[in-house]
Amino acid sequence: MNEILSDNAAGVMTITLNRVDKKNAITAAMYGVLADTLAHAEADASVRAIVLQGHESVFSAGNDIADFLNNPPATAASPVFRFLRAISTCAKPLLAGVCGPAVGIGTTLLFHCDLVYAGDNAAFSMPFVNLGLCPEAASSILAPQLMGYQRAAAALLLGEPFMAEAALEMGLVSRIVPPGEVNALVRQQARKLASKPLSSLLATKRLMKQAQAPAIAQRIAEEGAIFGRMLSEPAAREAFGAFVEKRKPDFSGS
Numbered sequence: 001m002n003e004i005l006s007d008n009a010a011g012v013m014t015i016t017l018n019r020v021d022k023k024n025a026i027t028a029a030m031y032g033v034l035a036d037t038l039a040h041a042e043a044d045a046s047v048r049a050i051v052l053q054g055h056e057s058v059f060s061a062g063n064d065i066a067d068f069l070n071n072p073p074a075t076a077a078s079p080v081f082r083f084l085r086a087i088s089t090c091a092k093p094l095l096a097g098v099c100g101p102a103v104g105i106g107t108t109l110l111f112h113c114d115l116v117y118a119g120d121n122a123a124f125s126m127p128f129v130n131l132g133l134c135p136e137a138a139s140s141i142l143a144p145q146l147m148g149y150q151r152a153a154a155a156l157l158l159g160e161p162f163m164a165e166a167a168l169e170m171g172l173v174s175r176i177v178p179p180g181e182v183n184a185l186v187r188q189q190a191r192k193l194a195s196k197p198l199s200s201l202l203a204t205k206r207l208m209k210q211a212q213a214p215a216i217a218q219r220i221a222e223e224g225a226i227f228g229r230m231l232s233e234p235a236a237r238e239a240f241g242a243f244v245e246k247r248k249p250d251f252s253g254s
């Protein structure tokens, strides 16, 4: 079964994470398809808005830990980095519908979306430190900026999750609805955007984003270099091994 579904209709490219049995954990192969689909959506003149969605029970458990262990991203051309560049530089309106857990990149990718609609079951977390890793997707800039430093520190240093109401209050999501209504709402909002003049949408998004764009690109590369190094260090090996073996990690040696 396709783990990434895409559908282009009425000016909206809808991309669906479709690996619910593994909580929509994202493998290198899935990042590759996501990056290619975003590139295709950007290039296709019939696409005027892009939606990224999961299932009403789960958005994404983040990086697939077993795949990361066996197949770590080695270079800037790795699928995960291609995906990060694609979402962070996406010129067209990018919307997300989020229900249930949104872990790691499941949360950090949302910092790059223009509109985010959440189910009241949405639970956001960025547990990079708990995995012996560091933030990615420029979340080390964007989380403190959006959430305020203290809340970002609770999320990024302690790895504390936050729920839909907190995400709404801090401006990470635009509206909360029952989980069964999220994907319909996000598609409706995307269609609304698709009916507007594309040149105005593109210019407005570019103007809102351009001042920070170089810093974001540079930070994604910096974080990626540190993250890549940390993946092979003892703390991450222990955290990932513990997840696969379904036990608590022991960081006393790292």
Ligand code: COA
Pocket (backbone or CB within 6 Å): 021, 022, 023, 025, 026, 060, 061, 062, 063, 064, 065, 066, 101, 103, 104, 105, 127, 128, 131
């Ligand atoms: N990578 C690989 N597999 C994952 C995964 C991940 N990130 N997240 C979940 N899975 C798999 C589980 O191993 C399990 O597989 P199995 O049925 O073969 O045993 C299956 O998905 C269901 O996960 P489970 O943990 O039983 O579901 P849950 O509803 O109890 O919890 C989560 C859901 C998302 C809260 C939990 O799975 C989780 O915390 N996952 C890890 C998140 C993470 O640390 N991501 C990395 C960020 S960099």
